[in-house]
Amino acid sequence: MMSVPELIRWSFSKKPKNLLAITEHFGETLQDLFKFLEILELIESSRNCNFLNLQYKLVEESSSWSNFLSFGSELFFANEFSRHNFSVELILKSKDCWNKEGRQIPDFSVLKDKHKFFIEVARISGDETTSEVAARIRPLIRHSSFCVGIKYSEDFSFPVIKSNERTDRQNLIDKFVNEFEKILKTLDSTTSLPKSEDILGCRVTFTKPLDGKRGYYRGCVTDAINLPEEKLYQHIASVIELKAKKRTTWDEPKKEIPYLIALDIQQDYIFQDRLISLLFGKRCHFIDSQPQYSEPSIVSDAKARGWQEFLEKVGFSQQIQSPVTDHGLLIRNEIICKNVTGIIARIGGELHYLPNPFAEEPINSLDIHALVPGKKA
Structure with a gap:
């Protein structure tokens, strides 16, 4: 295991001036120091697990403190997959198969046996x-x-x-x-x-x-404020849509590879239940014995493909008193609906995975759901 000075030297050996760019905005707070050390620990873990392109990706992603923080989020999720015996390749902007006009690259890919995923990471840090x-x-x-x-x-x-x-x-x-x-x-x-x-x-x-x-x-x-919860979740929705659009720029062979969006949520006031509501829809509790539930065809079709148990769990059922009555992003937003295999989210230090039962056929299967790390809904 490398010492901290050795690890810093190794991490920035390809472009030493990036270390200066990071420390210029580093600040004097312990919080910044702890974040820096946390990312160094992730770099060391990634190095030991032989992530492909680690040093070269560091060159691309360490030109500023904010970029370095985002790269730390990327390494966090990559290490989670590595712990589940996936090999990891950090994708470079200069890679030939991606380096074409208009094509937007994901952050990294993972491989286990014959299962390959593309992962795109977003750090949700709120207003800066x-x-x-x-x-x-x-x-x-x-x-x-x-x-x-x-x-x-x-x-x-x-x-x-x-x-x-x-x-x-x-x-x-x-x-x-x-x-x-x-x-x-x-x-x-x-x-x-x-x-x-x-x-x-x-x-x-x-x-x-x-x-x-x-x-x-x-x-x-x-100052103490009344938190605009709806606006915060609208922001998450816009981030997910932006990331989903990346897949629309890929060639057909790449579109056949499952595509996951990973959210590193740094805010204490965003919760798993609310994220489920954002993606699948808001639920309404009915006191009478027959809830007013109308199931859209996209949900019925997904149930027929094997997603019935999961969809009933998140509220798509006539047999429960609190069914979904106001549909969420995965049903209302066609870009997200078609192009995202599922959402992984770090919330309050815990990893959660929410699959998208409505994704296009090449990137939609129950086998994928079982392989992805994180607590299942």
């Missing part, structure tokens, strides 16, 4: 406002002699999902950083500390660094 502000003000703070903490207002704390909301939030971030830089220039060694300033409703506090010299960012807190 506070991370972006931190990344932009840290270089300014490092050249000062102040420790800086921020209490964000609701305008900065509220998650944004839609593109126009993100544009407005980006403008707000730009204004905040500009105001912060102006205030920082007015402070010097004679400034009485601690000192607090209001920037766009946010409380920014300047204190003396622990070592009395180099400035650093100590972190932030946000």
